[in-house]
Amino acid sequence: MSNPHVIPFSTTLHVRDTCLCLHVQRAARALARRFDAALRPLGLTNGQFSLMMSLNRPQPAPMGSVATLLDMDRTTLTAALKPLQRRGLVHVVADPKDARSRLLTLTPEGMAVLAAAVPIWTATHAQVDEGLGEGGPQRLRGDLSNIR
Template identity: 70%
Template sequence: MLSNSETVELIPFSTTLLVRDTCLCLHVQRAARALARRFDTAMKPIGLTNGQFSLMMALNRPQPATMGQVASVLAMDRTTLTAALKVLERRGLVKSENDPKDRRGKLLKLTADGMSMLSAALPIWKRVHAEIDAELGDGGSEGLRKRLVAVK
Protein backbone atom coordinates (compact mmCIF):
# COMPACT_ATOMS: atom_id res chain seq x y z
CA MET A 1 0.00 0.00 0.00
CA LEU A 2 1.33 3.41 -0.94
CA SER A 3 1.47 6.26 1.52
CA ASN A 4 -0.03 9.62 0.65
CA SER A 5 3.43 11.07 0.04
CA GLU A 6 4.36 8.51 -2.65
CA THR A 7 3.69 9.28 -6.28
CA VAL A 8 1.83 6.77 -8.38
CA GLU A 9 2.82 6.57 -12.01
CA LEU A 10 -0.25 6.37 -14.19
CA ILE A 11 -0.46 3.49 -16.61
CA PRO A 12 -1.35 4.71 -20.08
CA PHE A 13 -4.62 3.52 -21.60
CA SER A 14 -2.62 2.04 -24.48
CA THR A 15 -1.22 -0.46 -21.96
CA THR A 16 -4.76 -1.40 -20.94
CA LEU A 17 -5.57 -2.06 -24.58
CA LEU A 18 -2.37 -4.08 -25.02
CA VAL A 19 -3.27 -6.30 -22.05
CA ARG A 20 -6.86 -6.64 -23.27
CA ASP A 21 -5.71 -7.73 -26.71
CA THR A 22 -2.76 -9.98 -25.76
CA CYS A 23 -3.38 -11.46 -22.30
CA LEU A 24 -3.56 -15.25 -22.68
CA CYS A 25 -5.24 -15.69 -19.30
CA LEU A 26 -8.00 -13.24 -20.22
CA HIS A 27 -8.60 -14.87 -23.60
CA VAL A 28 -8.69 -18.39 -22.17
CA GLN A 29 -11.07 -17.27 -19.41
CA ARG A 30 -13.37 -15.58 -21.91
CA ALA A 31 -13.36 -18.65 -24.15
CA ALA A 32 -14.01 -20.93 -21.16
CA ARG A 33 -16.98 -18.83 -20.10
CA ALA A 34 -18.38 -18.82 -23.64
CA LEU A 35 -17.98 -22.61 -23.91
CA ALA A 36 -19.54 -23.11 -20.48
CA ARG A 37 -22.55 -20.97 -21.43
CA ARG A 38 -22.96 -22.91 -24.65
CA PHE A 39 -22.95 -26.30 -22.93
CA ASP A 40 -25.10 -24.97 -20.05
CA THR A 41 -27.72 -23.79 -22.55
CA ALA A 42 -27.69 -27.12 -24.39
CA MET A 43 -28.02 -29.18 -21.20
CA LYS A 44 -30.58 -26.98 -19.50
CA PRO A 45 -33.57 -28.97 -20.83
CA ILE A 46 -32.38 -32.06 -18.93
CA GLY A 47 -31.49 -30.10 -15.81
CA LEU A 48 -27.70 -30.26 -15.84
CA THR A 49 -24.94 -27.70 -16.11
CA ASN A 50 -21.72 -28.36 -17.97
CA GLY A 51 -19.90 -28.45 -14.62
CA GLN A 52 -22.25 -31.11 -13.31
CA PHE A 53 -21.82 -33.09 -16.52
CA SER A 54 -18.02 -32.95 -16.17
CA LEU A 55 -18.20 -33.98 -12.53
CA MET A 56 -20.53 -36.87 -13.26
CA MET A 57 -18.34 -37.97 -16.18
CA ALA A 58 -15.34 -37.95 -13.81
CA LEU A 59 -17.31 -40.38 -11.61
CA ASN A 60 -18.08 -42.71 -14.51
CA ARG A 61 -15.47 -45.34 -13.71
CA PRO A 62 -15.42 -49.03 -12.76
CA GLN A 63 -14.63 -48.37 -9.08
CA PRO A 64 -15.80 -45.53 -6.82
CA ALA A 65 -13.47 -42.53 -6.91
CA THR A 66 -11.83 -40.71 -4.05
CA MET A 67 -12.28 -36.98 -3.60
CA GLY A 68 -8.62 -36.51 -4.50
CA GLN A 69 -8.95 -38.41 -7.77
CA VAL A 70 -11.98 -36.40 -8.87
CA ALA A 71 -10.48 -33.09 -7.74
CA SER A 72 -7.35 -33.89 -9.75
CA VAL A 73 -9.27 -34.75 -12.93
CA LEU A 74 -11.32 -31.56 -12.70
CA ALA A 75 -8.43 -29.34 -11.48
CA MET A 76 -10.72 -28.32 -8.64
CA ASP A 77 -10.05 -27.74 -4.96
CA ARG A 78 -11.79 -30.00 -2.45
CA THR A 79 -14.01 -27.25 -1.03
CA THR A 80 -15.44 -26.43 -4.45
CA LEU A 81 -15.80 -30.13 -5.25
CA THR A 82 -17.65 -30.76 -1.98
CA ALA A 83 -20.12 -27.97 -2.75
CA ALA A 84 -20.72 -29.29 -6.28
CA LEU A 85 -21.20 -32.84 -4.98
CA LYS A 86 -23.80 -31.77 -2.41
CA VAL A 87 -26.09 -30.53 -5.16
CA LEU A 88 -25.81 -33.81 -7.07
CA GLU A 89 -26.23 -35.87 -3.89
CA ARG A 90 -29.41 -33.99 -2.95
CA ARG A 91 -30.77 -34.80 -6.42
CA GLY A 92 -29.91 -38.47 -5.93
CA LEU A 93 -27.44 -38.53 -8.83
CA VAL A 94 -24.30 -39.17 -6.79
CA LYS A 95 -23.65 -41.16 -3.64
CA SER A 96 -20.76 -40.80 -1.23
CA GLU A 97 -19.63 -43.45 1.24
CA ASN A 98 -16.89 -43.61 3.83
CA ASP A 99 -13.68 -45.05 2.44
CA PRO A 100 -12.98 -48.32 4.29
CA LYS A 101 -9.22 -47.81 3.66
CA ASP A 102 -9.22 -44.24 5.01
CA ARG A 103 -11.80 -43.26 7.61
CA ARG A 104 -11.33 -39.57 6.75
CA GLY A 105 -11.95 -40.12 3.04
CA LYS A 106 -15.06 -40.51 0.94
CA LEU A 107 -15.69 -42.71 -2.06
CA LEU A 108 -17.90 -41.24 -4.76
CA LYS A 109 -20.04 -42.97 -7.34
CA LEU A 110 -22.94 -42.33 -9.64
CA THR A 111 -26.33 -43.70 -8.63
CA ALA A 112 -28.58 -45.45 -11.17
CA ASP A 113 -30.41 -42.13 -11.63
CA GLY A 114 -27.05 -40.42 -12.08
CA MET A 115 -26.02 -42.89 -14.77
CA SER A 116 -29.38 -42.38 -16.49
CA MET A 117 -28.91 -38.60 -16.41
CA LEU A 118 -25.36 -38.91 -17.71
CA SER A 119 -26.60 -41.16 -20.53
CA ALA A 120 -29.16 -38.51 -21.49
CA ALA A 121 -26.53 -35.77 -21.39
CA LEU A 122 -23.89 -37.53 -23.47
CA PRO A 123 -25.62 -37.13 -26.87
CA ILE A 124 -26.09 -33.42 -26.12
CA TRP A 125 -22.40 -33.08 -25.26
CA LYS A 126 -21.42 -34.95 -28.44
CA ARG A 127 -23.63 -32.70 -30.61
CA VAL A 128 -22.39 -29.42 -29.14
CA HIS A 129 -18.80 -30.65 -29.17
CA ALA A 130 -19.09 -31.57 -32.86
CA GLU A 131 -20.50 -28.11 -33.62
CA ILE A 132 -17.56 -26.45 -31.86
CA ASP A 133 -15.06 -28.76 -33.58
CA ALA A 134 -16.55 -27.79 -36.94
CA GLU A 135 -16.32 -24.09 -36.09
CA LEU A 136 -12.65 -24.43 -35.15
CA GLY A 137 -11.83 -26.10 -38.49
CA ASP A 138 -9.34 -28.81 -39.43
CA GLY A 139 -7.15 -29.72 -36.51
CA GLY A 140 -8.41 -26.73 -34.55
CA SER A 141 -9.86 -28.45 -31.52
CA GLU A 142 -7.12 -31.08 -31.26
CA GLY A 143 -4.39 -28.49 -31.66
CA LEU A 144 -6.06 -26.27 -29.08
CA ARG A 145 -6.32 -29.14 -26.58
CA LYS A 146 -2.65 -30.01 -27.06
CA ARG A 147 -1.58 -26.44 -26.49
CA LEU A 148 -3.77 -26.03 -23.42
CA VAL A 149 -2.49 -29.28 -21.88
CA ALA A 150 1.05 -28.00 -22.33
CA VAL A 151 0.32 -25.07 -20.00
CA LYS A 152 1.30 -26.06 -16.47
Protein backbone atom coordinates in the same frame (compact mmCIF):
# COMPACT_ATOMS: atom_id res chain seq x y z
CA MET B 1 3.62 17.32 -12.14
CA SER B 2 2.87 13.91 -13.65
CA ASN B 3 1.27 11.08 -11.70
CA PRO B 4 3.61 8.05 -11.65
CA HIS B 5 0.61 5.74 -11.03
CA VAL B 6 -1.19 6.55 -14.25
CA ILE B 7 -1.10 3.74 -16.75
CA PRO B 8 -1.46 4.88 -20.36
CA PHE B 9 -4.61 3.75 -22.16
CA SER B 10 -2.35 2.23 -24.82
CA THR B 11 -1.25 -0.29 -22.17
CA THR B 12 -4.89 -1.21 -21.53
CA LEU B 13 -5.38 -1.83 -25.24
CA HIS B 14 -2.18 -3.89 -25.41
CA VAL B 15 -3.33 -6.10 -22.50
CA ARG B 16 -6.81 -6.42 -24.01
CA ASP B 17 -5.36 -7.58 -27.32
CA THR B 18 -2.55 -9.84 -26.10
CA CYS B 19 -3.35 -11.22 -22.63
CA LEU B 20 -3.63 -15.00 -22.96
CA CYS B 21 -5.33 -15.29 -19.58
CA LEU B 22 -8.04 -12.84 -20.60
CA HIS B 23 -8.65 -14.59 -23.91
CA VAL B 24 -8.77 -18.07 -22.36
CA GLN B 25 -11.12 -16.87 -19.60
CA ARG B 26 -13.45 -15.27 -22.14
CA ALA B 27 -13.43 -18.41 -24.28
CA ALA B 28 -14.03 -20.60 -21.21
CA ARG B 29 -17.02 -18.49 -20.17
CA ALA B 30 -18.45 -18.64 -23.70
CA LEU B 31 -18.01 -22.41 -23.84
CA ALA B 32 -19.51 -22.80 -20.37
CA ARG B 33 -22.59 -20.79 -21.41
CA ARG B 34 -22.98 -22.85 -24.56
CA PHE B 35 -22.78 -26.20 -22.79
CA ASP B 36 -24.90 -24.94 -19.86
CA ALA B 37 -27.64 -24.01 -22.32
CA ALA B 38 -27.40 -27.37 -24.10
CA LEU B 39 -27.54 -29.37 -20.85
CA ARG B 40 -30.21 -27.20 -19.18
CA PRO B 41 -33.12 -29.50 -20.24
CA LEU B 42 -31.54 -32.20 -18.05
CA GLY B 43 -31.05 -29.82 -15.15
CA LEU B 44 -27.26 -30.00 -15.45
CA THR B 45 -24.50 -27.46 -15.85
CA ASN B 46 -21.37 -28.17 -17.84
CA GLY B 47 -19.44 -28.43 -14.56
CA GLN B 48 -21.88 -30.99 -13.20
CA PHE B 49 -21.62 -32.96 -16.45
CA SER B 50 -17.82 -33.02 -16.16
CA LEU B 51 -18.00 -34.03 -12.52
CA MET B 52 -20.47 -36.82 -13.23
CA MET B 53 -18.41 -38.00 -16.20
CA SER B 54 -15.35 -38.18 -13.94
CA LEU B 55 -17.31 -40.62 -11.75
CA ASN B 56 -18.16 -42.90 -14.66
CA ARG B 57 -15.68 -45.62 -13.71
CA PRO B 58 -15.83 -49.30 -12.86
CA GLN B 59 -14.93 -48.68 -9.20
CA PRO B 60 -15.96 -45.92 -6.77
CA ALA B 61 -13.79 -42.86 -7.23
CA PRO B 62 -11.72 -41.53 -4.34
CA MET B 63 -12.46 -37.86 -3.75
CA GLY B 64 -8.78 -36.96 -4.05
CA SER B 65 -8.41 -38.44 -7.52
CA VAL B 66 -11.57 -36.67 -8.73
CA ALA B 67 -10.35 -33.37 -7.29
CA THR B 68 -7.01 -33.85 -9.06
CA LEU B 69 -8.64 -34.75 -12.39
CA LEU B 70 -10.92 -31.69 -12.25
CA ASP B 71 -8.15 -29.48 -10.84
CA MET B 72 -10.33 -28.54 -7.85
CA ASP B 73 -9.61 -28.37 -4.17
CA ARG B 74 -11.62 -30.77 -1.99
CA THR B 75 -13.75 -27.99 -0.49
CA THR B 76 -14.87 -26.85 -3.95
CA LEU B 77 -15.50 -30.46 -5.00
CA THR B 78 -17.58 -31.09 -1.86
CA ALA B 79 -19.70 -28.02 -2.65
CA ALA B 80 -20.11 -29.13 -6.28
CA LEU B 81 -21.27 -32.57 -5.15
CA LYS B 82 -24.03 -31.29 -2.85
CA PRO B 83 -26.67 -30.49 -5.51
CA LEU B 84 -25.96 -33.78 -7.28
CA GLN B 85 -26.35 -35.64 -4.00
CA ARG B 86 -29.62 -33.82 -3.23
CA ARG B 87 -30.96 -34.89 -6.64
CA GLY B 88 -29.93 -38.48 -5.93
CA LEU B 89 -27.47 -38.57 -8.83
CA VAL B 90 -24.29 -39.11 -6.80
CA HIS B 91 -23.63 -41.19 -3.71
CA VAL B 92 -20.83 -40.29 -1.29
CA VAL B 93 -19.68 -42.83 1.31
CA ALA B 94 -16.81 -43.21 3.72
CA ASP B 95 -13.99 -45.34 2.37
CA PRO B 96 -14.08 -48.63 4.32
CA LYS B 97 -10.26 -48.66 4.29
CA ASP B 98 -10.00 -45.08 5.64
CA ALA B 99 -13.04 -43.44 7.22
CA ARG B 100 -11.49 -40.00 6.66
CA SER B 101 -11.65 -40.51 2.90
CA ARG B 102 -14.76 -40.46 0.73
CA LEU B 103 -15.69 -42.59 -2.27
CA LEU B 104 -17.94 -41.20 -4.98
CA THR B 105 -20.27 -43.14 -7.26
CA LEU B 106 -23.05 -42.37 -9.67
CA THR B 107 -26.43 -43.71 -8.62
CA PRO B 108 -28.60 -45.52 -11.18
CA GLU B 109 -30.49 -42.22 -11.59
CA GLY B 110 -27.17 -40.45 -12.10
CA MET B 111 -26.15 -42.94 -14.76
CA ALA B 112 -29.47 -42.40 -16.56
CA VAL B 113 -29.06 -38.61 -16.55
CA LEU B 114 -25.44 -38.92 -17.69
CA ALA B 115 -26.49 -41.30 -20.48
CA ALA B 116 -29.07 -38.73 -21.63
CA ALA B 117 -26.46 -35.96 -21.44
CA VAL B 118 -23.78 -37.65 -23.55
CA PRO B 119 -25.57 -37.23 -26.93
CA ILE B 120 -26.24 -33.57 -26.09
CA TRP B 121 -22.59 -33.05 -25.16
CA THR B 122 -21.46 -34.89 -28.32
CA ALA B 123 -23.61 -32.76 -30.63
CA THR B 124 -22.63 -29.51 -28.91
CA HIS B 125 -18.97 -30.47 -28.94
CA ALA B 126 -19.13 -31.30 -32.65
CA GLN B 127 -20.51 -27.81 -33.33
CA VAL B 128 -17.72 -26.20 -31.32
CA ASP B 129 -15.06 -28.34 -33.02
CA GLU B 130 -16.46 -27.48 -36.45
CA GLY B 131 -16.18 -23.79 -35.66
CA LEU B 132 -12.49 -24.22 -34.89
CA GLY B 133 -11.72 -25.49 -38.39
CA GLU B 134 -9.62 -28.40 -39.56
CA GLY B 135 -7.00 -29.39 -37.01
CA GLY B 136 -8.15 -26.63 -34.67
CA PRO B 137 -9.69 -28.73 -31.89
CA GLN B 138 -6.73 -31.07 -31.49
CA ARG B 139 -4.22 -28.25 -31.70
CA LEU B 140 -6.16 -26.19 -29.17
CA ARG B 141 -6.37 -29.11 -26.73
CA GLY B 142 -2.64 -29.71 -27.15
CA ASP B 143 -1.76 -26.07 -26.66
CA LEU B 144 -3.96 -25.76 -23.57
CA SER B 145 -2.49 -28.91 -22.02
CA ASN B 146 0.95 -27.33 -22.30
CA ILE B 147 -0.13 -24.57 -19.91
CA ARG B 148 0.51 -25.88 -16.40
